[in-house]
Amino acid sequence: MCGIIGTIGDRNIVPALIGGLRQLEYRGYDSAGVAAITQAHTLARVRTEGKIASLDEKVTAAKLEAPIGIGHTRWATHGAPVERNAHPHFSPDGRFAVVHNGIIENASEIKSMLLKGGVFASDTDTEVIAHLLQLYYTGDVVQAIRDTCRRLRGAWALAILCLDTPDTLYGAASGSPLLAAKGENGVYLASDAIAIREKAVGCRLHKGEICALDRDALRFFDAEGKPVFKELAPVSANENDTDKGAYAHHMLREIMQQPDAVGRTLSPLIEDGRVVIDDGVLSADFVKNGLREIKIVACGSAYHTGMTGAMLFERLSRVSARAEIASEFRYASPLIDEGTLAIFVSQSGETADTLAALRLAKERGAKILSIVNVPGSAIASESDCVIHTKAGREIAVATTKAYSAQLSVFYALAIRLASLKGEIDEETARRLAHELAALPDRIAETIEVSVAPAKALAEQIYARPDMFFIGRQLDFATATEGSLKMKEISYLNSQAYAAGELKHGTISLVEPGTPVIAVATDPAVAAKTQSNVCEVKARGAKSVAVVTRSLAPAFADADVVFTVPDTSPYFAGSLAVLPLQLLSYYTALKRGCDIDQPKNLAKSVTVE
Ligand code: M6R
Numbered sequence: 115m116c117g118i119i120g121t122i123g124d125r126n127i128v129p130a131l132i133g134g135l136r137q138l139e140y141r142g143y144d145s146a147g148v149a150a151i152t153q154a155h156t157l158a159r160v161r162t163e164g165k166i167a168s169l170d171e172k173v174t175a176a177k178l179e180a181p182i183g184i185g186h187t188r189w190a191t192h193g194a195p196v197e198r199n200a201h202p203h204f205s206p207d208g209r210f211a212v213v214h215n216g217i218i219e220n221a222s223e224i225k226s227m228l229l230k231g232g233v234f235a236s237d238t239d240t241e242v243i244a245h246l247l248q249l250y251y252t253g254d255v256v257q258a259i260r261d262t263c264r265r266l267r268g269a270w271a272l273a274i275l276c277l278d279t280p281d282t283l284y285g286a287a288s289g290s291p292l293l294a295a296k297g298e299n300g301v302y303l304a305s306d307a308i309a310i311r312e313k314a315v316g317c318r319l320h321k322g323e324i325c326a327l328d329r330d331a332l333r334f335f336d337a338e339g340k341p342v343f344k345e346l347a348p349v350s351a352n353e354n355d356t357d358k359g360a361y362a363h364h365m366l367r368e369i370m371q372q373p374d375a376v377g378r379t380l381s382p383l384i385e386d387g388r389v390v391i392d393d394g395v396l397s398a399d400f401v402k403n404g405l406r407e408i409k410i411v412a413c414g415s416a417y418h419t420g421m422t423g424a425m426l427f428e429r430l431s432r433v434s435a436r437a438e439i440a441s442e443f444r445y446a447s448p449l450i451d452e453g454t455l456a457i458f459v460s461q462s463g464e465t466a467d468t469l470a471a472l473r474l475a476k477e478r479g480a481k482i483l484s485i486v487n488v489p490g491s492a493i494a495s496e497s498d499c500v501i502h503t504k505a506g507r508e509i510a511v512a513t514t515k516a517y518s519a520q521l522s523v524f525y526a527l528a529i530r531l532a533s534l535k536g537e538i539d540e541e542t543a544r545r546l547a548h549e550l551a552a553l554p555d556r557i558a559e560t561i562e563v564s565v566a567p568a569k570a571l572a573e574q575i576y577a578r579p580d581m582f583f584i585g586r587q588l589d590f591a592t593a594t595e596g597s598l599k600m601k602e603i604s605y606l607n608s609q610a611y612a613a614g615e616l617k618h619g620t621i622s623l624v625e626p627g628t629p630v631i632a633v634a635t636d637p638a639v640a641a642k643t644q645s646n647v648c649e650v651k652a653r654g655a656k657s658v659a660v661v662t663r664s665l666a667p668a669f670a671d672a673d674v675v676f677t678v679p680d681t682s683p684y685f686a687g688s689l690a691v692l693p694l695q696l697l698s699y700y701t702a703l704k705r706g707c708d709i710d711q712p713k714n715l716a717k718s719v720t721v722e
Contacts, residue, residue, distance in 0.1 A: 116201070116215040116720075117141035118292075119309045120184040120273035120283045122329050123300035128178050130300065131185040134309035135166045140509060140717030141215070141305060142189025148173060149202035149211035150183030151280045157211055161200035165711070182283060184273040184303075186213035189716040192221065193237030202275075203241045205248035206233065209277045212247070214240040215305055216269035216290040217721045224265060243272065255279055259286050259324050260339040269466065269721070271319075273303045283327045287319035290720055291464055291492055294325045294332055295349045301327045305720075307349045307490075308507075315346040318495075363709045365510035365603070369695050370561065375515035376522045376688070377554035378504035383526040389547045391530040395483055395499045401534040406453030408435035409480070411443050411471045413719065415513045415598060416459040416520060421591035422687055423457070423524035430532035430684070440467035441722065444474045454480040457527075461508055461516035462718040463491020470722060472496055485523045487516045501527075510710045511717045512603050514695050517595065518557065521688050525550055528684070549682040556679045556689055564676055564693040571658065571674055572700035575629045580607040582624070582650075583694075584616055585633035586643050592660075592687040593633045596694030603712050604702040613646040626654030631694070632669075633660045635678070635686035640665050647672055660690045 117138025121127045131148050146169040147161030160176050162169045166187060186201035193199035202211040218224070221239035225232060229245050243262060250261035255276045263270070269289030276284065285292055285303040295302045295316025302310045303325070310316075319325060322337030334344045361367035383389060408427050410420035420437035427435035438448070440458075444467075450456065456475040460468050463486040472493060476482050484497035487505050494500045503519035529546045532538040538546070575581065581600065585593035590612045597610035611620055613632065624630065630650040634643040640661070647669065651657045659669035660676045662683075669675055678689035702709050 118213045120303035122182045126179040142716040144195035145200035147200040148185040150180030192239040205244040210247040211275040215271045219268035316349045373554040373558040375505035379519040389529045412459035418595040419520040426528035440471040443471045450478040456480040458484040461487045463488040463493040568696035576704040581629035583610040584613040586639040589633040599698040630655040631658040636683040
């Protein structure tokens with residue numbers, strides 16, 4: 115994982131490096147560093163444990179100034195997040211400085227075989243790159259990078275400085291994102307356009323490519339080191355909306371932005387009271403004559419939206435559908451062919467496991483549709499077709515508005531697929547589209563009525579060591595997301611169970627006062643969930659129910675009840691998740707956790 119940046123400017127580029135790294139902190143924030151070639155022709159380096167704010171202090175104290183430099187914000191893979199493992203790493207002779215995003219899978223092999231043990235200053239996989247550059251360097255940096263990359267297995271995006279060529283910034287990529295760009299004030303290498311804080315033109319480096327950037331020219335090379343021409347296009351940062359406004363945390367602001375996020379996402383998908391999905395995404399011919407099954411592949415919260423999507427596809431359109439965890443999918447010999455519609459869901463569009471699964475599905479002939487929030491991301495660009503969620507930039511590590519936007523896309527897809535399959539008639543399709551169009555208002559209403567009870571419940575449960583989330587069918591998917599949100603930001607041990615499973619073992623963990631949060635929005639299974647609530651209450655649990663208005667009377671005996679507006683049971687997950695998001699937010703707040711940047715996590719997980 116990690117975020118990298120490199121820049122050359124006319125004046126001191128250190129503020130641009132630090133500013134860019136602040137934008138890249140979503141990719142990791144456990145340690146950071148910069149290296150620069152100063153006017154005095156020295157390779158200077160400042161590194162720190164912790165976030166960019168502490169790097170900034172150290173850089174200021176060191177009075178570091180330079181016209182060319184590289185920077186890194188880290189999410190540790192090899193070696194603890196301590197200063198000596200922070201990037202940039204230097205070659206033993208001090209000629210090369212390297213920052214890296216990705217994983218070098220054969221690092222230990224290189225260390226023992228090629229570098230004969232060597233003397234290493236860090237525990238990282240990255241340091242072998244700096245050693246290899248020194249080993250292969252005979253005066254031509256591009257050739258040294260080419261020969262180094264030939265020895266590497268895994269994934270990398272690299273920014274490199276060489277003391278012998280103080281006006282040139284080098285880059286190389288394979289499997290991790292890297293953008294080379296040129297603006298008024300400088301040239302750049304970056305993991306994400308968001309780090310380039312001026313108008314610029316540029317391009318992504320493809321697998322194996324190398325670049326050498328001077329103040330006036332961007333040069334590109336293929337994996338053999340042969341020059342290649344690459345078209346430059348305007349580089350667009352997603353949305354430079356990084357202000358928390360009046361909110362204490364990005365997460366709270368993003369929770370509040372959900373009505374807009376869902377409204378914007380649905381707007382191009384509903385026209386004249388009907389769901390419209392481009393023919394290129396779902397054609398009548400493919401649905402009737404080609405489509406055999408749907409696989410939805412994603413990680414974390416995106417996978418939870420896939421659980422909902424799969425259930426809806428099966429229920430509404432009677433097409434066989436399964437949600438798959440991306441990191442498992444590619445190792446499971448999945449059955450995929452031309453009759454498979456493979457849907458990849460990702461906020462960032464860069465999640466390594468999801469991207470790898472996409473490539474596998476593509477190889478095997480599946481039709482690839484992705485649901486992505488970041489336009490131009492790797493997953494979006496490698497898909498046959500894309501539906502963009504329009505959640506805007508999501509900064510908090512715990513996803514909220516992107517999750518809701520993804521759900522709304524699945525709702526629209528399920529309606530359209532059911533219509534094309536002839537499983538629902540025109541009138542039902544219109545009624546469901548009408549319910550869908552009302553979702554943003556219902557989300558707003560739910561958030562408004564949930565804030566106070568969520569705060570109050572957080573006060574009661576924040577010190578409990580563990581808790582459970584339960585639900586059946588679609589409500590189970592919502593419970594699973596609620597549980598992830600809770601553990602992710604409050605560090606409480608929380609588990610989600612299909613409500614009927616609890617009694618098959620886990621109920622032995624229920625103690626007097628253990629919070630058990632039941633989601634029940636589907637009338638078809640609500641009575642069963644209600645029985646499960648009685649069972650845990652009988653064992654002393656603190657029972658909490660998240661239910662729709664019409665189901666609320668059946669749950670009157672629960673200790674705490676969150677009521678959400680009535681809507682189609684197919685879409686109720688969009689509402690039920692909101693009190694759960696708020697509950698985790700206020701619980702984490704009460705526990706004094708770092709809500710926007712929880713420990714050990716990163717927003718975008720670009721390693722497998
Ligand atoms: O960017 P992606 O949607 O592909 O990310 C997938 C997961 O890493 C992500 O949903 C993660 O689980 C969130 N932190 C959950 O809040």
